[in-house]
Amino acid sequence: MRVQKPRVKHENDYSYTNKFTKKQLRFSPREDEVVATFQPQASTESVRGLMKDTAMSVSQGMDAGRGFAVLKVPRTRDRGTAERSLESRPEVANVLPVLVDDEGLTRYFLPDELTVQFREGVSKDRIEQLLDERKTPIVAEQRTPGYYTLAVPEERGLFETLRELSALEEVAFAEPSEAGFNDALYLPDDPNFPVLWGLHNTGQAVNGTTGSVDSDTDAVEAWDITRGHPDVVISVIDTGMDLDHPDLVGNLLARGSEDWDFADAADPSPDDTDGHGTHVSGTAAAVDNGTGVIGMAPGCRLMPLRINLTAGMNQNRADAINYVAAQAVANPSRRYVINCSWKMSGDHAGVHNAIINAVSRNVVVVFAAGNANQDIESPPFYPAYYPEVLSVAATNQQDVRASFSNYGARVDVSAPGVNIYSSYPDNSYAYLDGTSMASPHVAGLAALILSRNRTLTTAQVRSIIESTCDNIDAKNPGFVGKLGKGRINAYRAVHATPLPPVGFTLLRRFPFPQANSGSSSALAYARRILIAGSIVPRSALLFLTQQPFSERIYFLNPTTGAVMGSIDPVDNDTIGGMEWDGSRIRVANVTTGAGFINSIHPGTGAQVGSIPAPVGRGEGMAWDGTHLYYSTINRIHILNPTTGAVVGSFPAPGGTCRALAAGLGYLFCGNPLTGVISVVELSTRLVRDTFVAPGGGGAERVDGLAFNPVTRELFIANQGENTLYVGRVTL
Numbered sequence: 001m002r003v004q005k006p007r008v009k010h011e012n013d014y015s016y017t018n019k020f021t022k023k024q025l026r027f028s029p030r031e032d033e034v035v036a037t038f039q040p041q042a043s044t045e046s047v048r049g050l051m052k053d054t055a056m057s058v059s060q061g062m063d064a065g066r067g068f069a070v071l072k073v074p075r076t077r078d079r080g081t082a083e084r085s086l087e088s089r090p091e092v093a094n095v096l097p098v099l100v101d102d103e104g105l106t107r108y109f110l111p112d113e114l115t116v117q118f119r120e121g122v123s124k125d126r127i128e129q130l131l132d133e134r135k136t137p138i139v140a141e142q143r144t145p146g147y148y149t150l151a152v153p154e155e156r157g158l159f160e161t162l163r164e165l166s167a168l169e170e171v172a173f174a175e176p177s178e179a180g181f182n183d184a185l186y187l188p189d190d191p192n193f194p195v196l197w198g199l200h201n202t203g204q205a206v207n208g209t210t211g212s213v214d215s216d217t218d219a220v221e222a223w224d225i226t227r228g229h230p231d232v233v234i235s236v237i238d239t240g241m242d243l244d245h246p247d248l249v250g251n252l253l254a255r256g257s258e259d260w261d262f263a264d265a266a267d268p269s270p271d272d273t274d275g276h277g278t279h280v281s282g283t284a285a286a287v288d289n290g291t292g293v294i295g296m297a298p299g300c301r302l303m304p305l306r307i308n309l310t311a312g313m314n315q316n317r318a319d320a321i322n323y324v325a326a327q328a329v330a331n332p333s334r335r336y337v338i339n340c341s342w343k344m345s346g347d348h349a350g351v352h353n354a355i356i357n358a359v360s361r362n363v364v365v366v367f368a369a370g371n372a373n374q375d376i377e378s379p380p381f382y383p384a385y386y387p388e389v390l391s392v393a394a395t396n397q398q399d400v401r402a403s404f405s406n407y408g409a410r411v412d413v414s415a416p417g418v419n420i421y422s423s424y425p426d427n428s429y430a431y432l433d434g435t436s437m438a439s440p441h442v443a444g445l446a447a448l449i450l451s452r453n454r455t456l457t458t459a460q461v462r463s464i465i466e467s468t469c470d471n472i473d474a475k476n477p478g479f480v481g482k483l484g485k486g487r488i489n490a491y492r493a494v495h496a497t498p499l500p501p502v503g504f505t506l507l508r509r510f511p512f513p514q515a516n517s518g519s520s521s522a523l524a525y526a527r528r529i530l531i532a533g534s535i536v537p538r539s540a541l542l543f544l545t546q547q548p549f550s551e552r553i554y555f556l557n558p559t560t561g562a563v564m565g566s567i568d569p570v571d572n573d574t575i576g577g578m579e580w581d582g583s584r585i586r587v588a589n590v591t592t593g594a595g596f597i598n599s600i601h602p603g604t605g606a607q608v609g610s611i612p613a614p615v616g617r618g619e620g621m622a623w624d625g626t627h628l629y630y631s632t633i634n635r636i637h638i639l640n641p642t643t644g645a646v647v648g649s650f651p652a653p654g655g656t657c658r659a660l661a662a663g664l665g666y667l668f669c670g671n672p673l674t675g676v677i678s679v680v681e682l683s684t685r686l687v688r689d690t691f692v693a694p695g696g697g698g699a700e701r702v703d704g705l706a707f708n709p710v711t712r713e714l715f716i717a718n719q720g721e722n723t724l725y726v727g728r729v730t731l
Contacts, residue, residue, distance in 0.1 A: 005151070119171070127148070232301070418433050
């Protein structure tokens, strides 16, 4: 049975000190609106009857389940008379005028509730003792540790209770229990990649509007570098998500038994009945699946957390942000980005504290700047005003500020927010406008940056996003310096993202099965190969080191180095490069027979095919599943594996390369003289990092390389020591 709410005292002093910001806050009452709370027995029908009898109507919104509404005072009555009329009804618990703060913002405080955040380390027993002493009942223990929604004690006032609790040493801050109404920041409007102009703008007409070429985020170019990593999670704190949408379900993070619905205590599933959250989620990270739309970060995961943006409590929004911060601590191998496409009525210590908590846990927090066509500094537009968040304005298809978009010096960046096509409930799609639609473009970009380097700090991610924007001041002469650093450019941002150092950990070593005579060696890794005499394919390390006219390719156990078999590569006696392409062994000769890449049967050693190769000693070869990479010592050539046609080339890192291996989007290039292994990113052909191969007393050499992408083990042949080294690479 739900407990009756006590009658609280009327007050004239609407003030308290915000302990979080150390600001003295004073409020003045509005005469045309009040907030009323209802007793537990009140039904929707009885509330409607009450409004009819009192000639009052819902102005901002009502939450019958939570038991409150904001009501419009009739013009024919003064506020005091309206309040007394309401309080005479048995359904009504308490009434408080809607208040205006000293920043000119309208606030919707519940008259008989407040929220308190106790300091870290204060025990639950101590908290309950403090509240019992002050006869202050607990309405709800929020999901953030030490955060409570409390009832105002009977015959006490809201603000005097705030002042009393704020004075306690154990309290971090106390503030009114505040509702937000219609806070989703979009403007409702009564195989689709071509309409996703925000990702790729060719000047095409979208929803009846023609764009300007390249007034977009250059996402397509960024995807050549990364499309996102599943260990980077975008938490969309919004109205939920259509959890079965074909363009979203593939990227949905597994929820398990976790409660992701912060608006409904009885239901842990964040199902979207509004559409706003589903649309935002699609812009951030819709799946690349050949259907519907694609998101900015299609390889990242989505974690939708549902809040009430129609008539919801700010403390629940703070809980959702704090939940992500806790997840970041509990899952250190993941990185998290929060997207919030919503506003608040004013400064809220609970939400601000949660944002600071998340950022301190290295979570990137992105907020929409708002749709009021105003400077977000006058009056402050929260939470976009907070310095810890990335505040996002909206642009249209010509890189011009959207007519509705907020602006100002506190805006950090801009992004597309007009005619944005994205996922919508019931497996559908829709166009929406708003800074709500701009914000997830930026959240998706932050996720792409973290996918490229998960060691970056939040400050570094922000710096990369802001420093790589395209300047759009010329197209917005009236808003110079008020649209942040410009419109985001995903390609420039991802390209500018530094990669973390490549790590190498030595695991084991074993001797060559055959001593080297002073010439070339070669390695290759085969995940599945049928060795002569065996009936079941297995993994093997292919090894060769030159002996005059007695070449043999050995099949070694990758773990122990034990010989499992060998073949004679017939008529190929000066092999310097070798690779396994999934069906045949590819070999290249350095002298006799040079200028060709020959295919060798793994069971017989017979040559079964050949393609031309660039002129020069074939001293290294690798295959990435699409192309062959072929080293002629000072240059690396990219070849068509079927015809041998050269489709590209680049200088060998450090000037010399005699060993190659490929995998996971990288090419490992070995210099036998220095022992340096260069790690080249294939998408950019740039050296990401270098490290020195193992060896003792200046004997570090790299004469052959092979890579197992599953275990990330790199095999290194050192013919000076006749030793094979095996180590794990951290990319």
